[in-house]
Amino acid sequence: MSTEQSTDTPMVEVRNVHKRFGDLEVLKGINLTVNRGKIISIIGPSGSGKSTLLRSVNHLEVIDEGAILLDGVQVNRPDMKGLAFERHINNIRQNMGMVFQHFNLFPHLSTIDNVTLAPRKLKGMDKKTARELGMEQLERVGLAEKADVFPNWLSGGQKQRVAIARALAMKPKVMLFDEATSALDPELVEEVNRVMRSLAEEHMTMLIVTHEMSFARDVSDWALFMDGGVVVEECTPDKLFSNPDQERTRNFLQKHLGNNH
């Protein structure tokens, strides 16, 4: 893969992105770059537009202005229509792994089928190869022994790890996490964090929206504080969490570091 490439080439670029829901402008000109192999965390109060931003990167939300690029290829293409755009976006999405707060595992498929469905249907992988790949990914998240179980049998933490394995099976260039642990009981958070840390060690490019301040501080190379649809402040996580420049950031952290630990 691309590990030998320099880490200062951008993998995800968000350029002056605006998004409105009716009259409500949720993203007001967001700029951000995630370089190859880097991890960026986004924190911010509820309603600040974090999920909308992440979903826009995956084109689950259609942005009104600006551009989003994945590995140099523009994701949003206002010039493309219909089937041509469908093909374009489906190709792009195959290179992005998205992890949702509520897991969104496919309940009618076994764990291994959840993981192998996309490689089989989208990459035409044969069943045996796909199973090997799937088992590999399940081992990576420590759930190989649950391969033939349905998602409803799993705990929340296990479900989220399967969801991560499902995204990894497509060998994505970037992983997007939207509050991957906030639907979990506190005692299940760590097992998911551990998986995310191991991805960090493998230099997976990641864009993480989280409420877990200490995790964000530990794992990321760069941190953003969003509020009201703008990036209020961005810097190294150490600085953001210990000595931010902006008043709004400080206020937010005071509230959150208070009741988080």
Add this chain to the structure above:
Amino acid sequence: MDFDLMVEVTPLLIRAAWVTIDISSRAIFFGFFVACGLVFLQTFRFAPIRWFARGYISVIRGTPYFVQLLLVFYGGPSLGLRLDPITCGVVVGAFNIGAYMSEAIRGSIESVDKGQSEAARSLGFGKVQTMVSIVLPQAASLMIRSVGVLAIVLIKNSSLVSIISVVELTYQAQRLIGSTYKPLEIFTLSALMYIIIIYAVMGIIELAYRRATRYTTQ
């Protein structure tokens, strides 16, 4: 109760019960395609096509099955639509249950969590693949019970086709009463047969439902 008579007419009633089963199952089978067609028409961008489907469903839901049957059987010929009684029973049954079934199908598709298609789309699945591999399999298990209820209603309503002289269970019962003057015995028998048919169908539905939703239980 005249038990000898009951034994004597049972074979005739069983044969008529087969006609009930035959008409109903064909109506349900074709009705499923009518329903899928109606669901499909409602996905069109072009609004008049959607209006047509909605209008059709409203008319069917807003009129009694009995009237629909009479209208097609007796009114059809003046429009050049001449159907033999059995075909008429199947066709009217199919177009009737199709309208209700399309609502059940649409409802179950819409009740599949939106996160399911988002997850599929985020992996790179197209709209059609997402529908086929992710949404429809889940919708199918959700719709088994609601479609099952409609099937049972249709089987019960099939007794109405006796009015256009289809020799099904109810018509046969009435005919036998005409010659034996034993309504209690004969209607009891025919009611018993409806019960057997309907509970058999209910059992099949329940089994199918449990099988289809195995993955959510235990």
